[in-house]
Amino acid sequence: MGFLVSLLWVEIGDRTDIRLVEGTIGASAIAFSQALVLRQHLAIAWWWILASILSWALIGGSGMGAIGWVAPGTLLSEPRIIFGVLNGTIVGTMLGLGQWLVLRQQVKKAWMWILANVAGWAIGLSIGWTVGGILRQTTRLFFSELIGLTLAWVVVAGITGVALVVLLRGKPA
Amino acid sequence: MTRKRHRGRKGKQNRNPTWFISWLCLGLAIALSIYPPQFKANPPTISASTELRGVWLTNVASGVLYTPWGINRALDQLSQLNFNTVYPVVWNRGNTFYPSSVAKRVTGRSQDRGLKILRLGNDVLAQIVKQGNRQRLRVIPWFEYGFMAPAGSNLAKRHPGWISLRGDGTKMLTPDILEPNLLKPAKPNVEPSSRKIQEFIRKQLTRKVVWLNPLHPEVQQFILDLIVEVVEKYDVAGIQLDDHFGLPVELGYDPYTIRLYQQEHQGKSPPINPKDSEWIRWRADKITDFMERVFQAVKSVNPYCLVSLSPNPYNFAYRSYLQDWQTWIKRGLVNELVLQVYRDDLKTFAAELSQPAVQMARGQIPVGVGILSGLWGRPVDMKQIQQQVQMVRDRGFNGVSFFYWESLWSYMSPESPKKRREAFRSLFPASATQPKVLPKSPPTG
Numbered sequence: 001m002g003f004l005v006s007l008l009w010v011e012i013g014d015r016t017d018i019r020l021v022e023g024t025i026g027a028s029a030i031a032f033s034q035a036l037v038l039r040q041h042l043a044i045a046w047w048w049i050l051a052s053i054l055s056w057a058l059i060g061g062s063g064m065g066a067i068g069w070v071a072p073g074t075l076l077s078e079p080r081i082i083f084g085v086l087n088g089t090i091v092g093t094m095l096g097l098g099q100w101l102v103l104r105q106q107v108k109k110a111w112m113w114i115l116a117n118v119a120g121w122a123i124g125l126s127i128g129w130t131v132g133g134i135l136r137q138t139t140r141l142f143f144s145e146l147i148g149l150t151l152a153w154v155v156v157a158g159i160t161g162v163a164l165v166v167l168l169r170g171k172p173a
Numbered sequence: 174m175t176r177k178r179h180r181g182r183k184g185k186q187n188r189n190p191t192w193f194i195s196w197l198c199l200g201l202a203i204a205l206s207i208y209p210p211q212f213k214a215n216p217p218t219i220s221a222s223t224e225l226r227g228v229w230l231t232n233v234a235s236g237v238l239y240t241p242w243g244i245n246r247a248l249d250q251l252s253q254l255n256f257n258t259v260y261p262v263v264w265n266r267g268n269t270f271y272p273s274s275v276a277k278r279v280t281g282r283s284q285d286r287g288l289k290i291l292r293l294g295n296d297v298l299a300q301i302v303k304q305g306n307r308q309r310l311r312v313i314p315w316f317e318y319g320f321m322a323p324a325g326s327n328l329a330k331r332h333p334g335w336i337s338l339r340g341d342g343t344k345m346l347t348p349d350i351l352e353p354n355l356l357k358p359a360k361p362n363v364e365p366s367s368r369k370i371q372e373f374i375r376k377q378l379t380r381k382v383v384w385l386n387p388l389h390p391e392v393q394q395f396i397l398d399l400i401v402e403v404v405e406k407y408d409v410a411g412i413q414l415d416d417h418f419g420l421p422v423e424l425g426y427d428p429y430t431i432r433l434y435q436q437e438h439q440g441k442s443p444p445i446n447p448k449d450s451e452w453i454r455w456r457a458d459k460i461t462d463f464m465e466r467v468f469q470a471v472k473s474v475n476p477y478c479l480v481s482l483s484p485n486p487y488n489f490a491y492r493s494y495l496q497d498w499q500t501w502i503k504r505g506l507v508n509e510l511v512l513q514v515y516r517d518d519l520k521t522f523a524a525e526l527s528q529p530a531v532q533m534a535r536g537q538i539p540v541g542v543g544i545l546s547g548l549w550g551r552p553v554d555m556k557q558i559q560q561q562v563q564m565v566r567d568r569g570f571n572g573v574s575f576f577y578w579e580s581l582w583s584y585m586s587p588e589s590p591k592k593r594r595e596a597f598r599s600l601f602p603a604s605a606t607q608p609k610v611l612p613k614s615p616p617t618g
Contacts, residue, residue: 011589012584013591014591140552141552141585142588143585145584146584
């Protein structure tokens with residue numbers, strides 16, 4: 001949901017076009033949506049927003065680009081799967097680390113959050129990018145990348161959502 | 174219990190900062206919507222020239238007229254990328270896209286229902302004119318549907334006597350808005366089955382249309398009133414008619430037209446063959462006469478208001494839609510021609526530009542070329558657009574106009590929106606003034 005809202009301000013594009021500014025703006029929309037849900041369970045929602053924005057700004061500012069809004073340069077499925085796993089692992093680690101700093105104040109075994117993010121982003125991005133690539137080859141419309149990335153975010157949300165539920169069941173740190 | 178209390182207390186303590194950050198994000202989001210980030214304006218690399226750089230804004234497969242930020246965003250981007258003309262739709266599917274008392278009287282509806290719901294009945298044309306003047310964009314309202322109307326529209330239902338008929342008494346047509354068969358003329362009969370299936374589905378989904386009889390005096394008065402209303406009410410640079418301002422060749426067998434033909438042919442009925450050359454000529458001349466009325470009416474309201482025309486190539490326009498635009502230009506009834514050349518094949522594209530009627534037109538008035546920048550079902554690569562713009566420039570035409578806004582640099586394109594904008598920025602690195610059109614006095618006699 002947050003991703004779809006972010007599209008009002010962030011235009012999906014090539015890696016070189018989606019940088020710090022786009023990452024920061026996109027993350028604001030995502031983090032705001034997440035915080036609306038999280039504030040019912042945790043008293044750290046505003047730190048969560050800050051951590052998410054800073055993490056995405058860092059990811060966007062790096063050479064990798066704000067990958068959650070990036071369409072790969074190739075249309076071929078194999079490289080999309082491989083780069084999806086590689087980029088997803090890096091993004092998941094960076095984002096997971098940033099949010100772990102916040103989570104660990106209230107949740108036990110918060111380190112699991114990093115693993116969940118790595119898994120979510122590696123799987124989500126490779127699936128989303130592959131589907132987006134296949135659709136784009138079929139339709140010749142860049143819109144396909146939007147569908148692919150939406151799918152990626154849905155997978156990420158599913159995996160990390162399950163992880164969060166498990167974590168919240170644990171005792172407070 | 175302790176934890177609950179603890180969380181509750183913490184939650185209360187953090188309530189203000191949470192909501193401060195949340196509102197900050199929301200505020201930032203709203204601010205960015207209202208004031209979107211500006212593109213980097215490249216310093217002009219070449220001196221400003223004279224060139225038509227237009228785009229059609231339509232309501233079909235496009236949200237530009239319906240979203241609250243659509244018009245401002247579009248005109249702002251177009252201005253920054255050195256476009257200078259917009260052709261916003263004002264007449265489509267039996268509805269106007271401005272509050273119209275003429276339409277209200279005839280159709281019962283003052284403007285498009287979508288605008289009433291999504292824009293709360295606001296006057297989008299007034300907004301386009303105002304914003305266009307600010308952004309130095311010439312605004313030329315486009316009467317897209319001409320004499321065409323959906324079979325189920327209020328217009329068609331209320332005025333059955335206005336509709337033209339085939340020889341067998343039928344009236345329904347499937348609109349081929351872009352004449353898709355013409356897009357790839359090199360292989361008209363070898364389409365893959367997937368394409369045929371796609372075409373079949375499209376035809377099933379497409380709403381059938383009827384054609385208002387352009388010879389009928391009440392139809393003429395209605396269309397004329399709409400055009401005059403726009404020219405009187407809005408500070409526009411011109412009005413534009415397109416390929417639908419004609420009559421499909423198979424039509425013309427309605428009682429009114431038959432009676433008129435008989436009156437002028439000693440009681441003889443029109444030929445059974447709709448493609449009979451004299452029968453085509455007679456109907457085309459009647460439409461030309463009406464075109465002259467339109468021209469005179471526009472000029473009598475505002476002599477500086479352009480009459481622009483965006484027809485199909487002449488042979489097709491005349492033989493299939495009885496639109497004799499060559500004669501219109503010779504008689505001084507058109508101030509600007511934007512020829513629709515929606516061809517993928519570059520050789521065919523070039524061939525259309527060298528047709529005698531086009532060459533004749535260039536000797537009389539500014540002539541631009543309409544280039545297809547894409548449709549949902551037919552995306553166009555930027556490379557093709559660049560090649561076609563170059564071909565137009567190489568041949569010394571007065572400029573280009575793209576069909577349509579949504580496919581210039583949106584997700585509807587093969588490339589990313591930003592890459593498309595960059596490509597258009599290299600095509601139009603500096604601003605250009607529109608081709609000069611000297612006002613002509615209305616023809617006499």
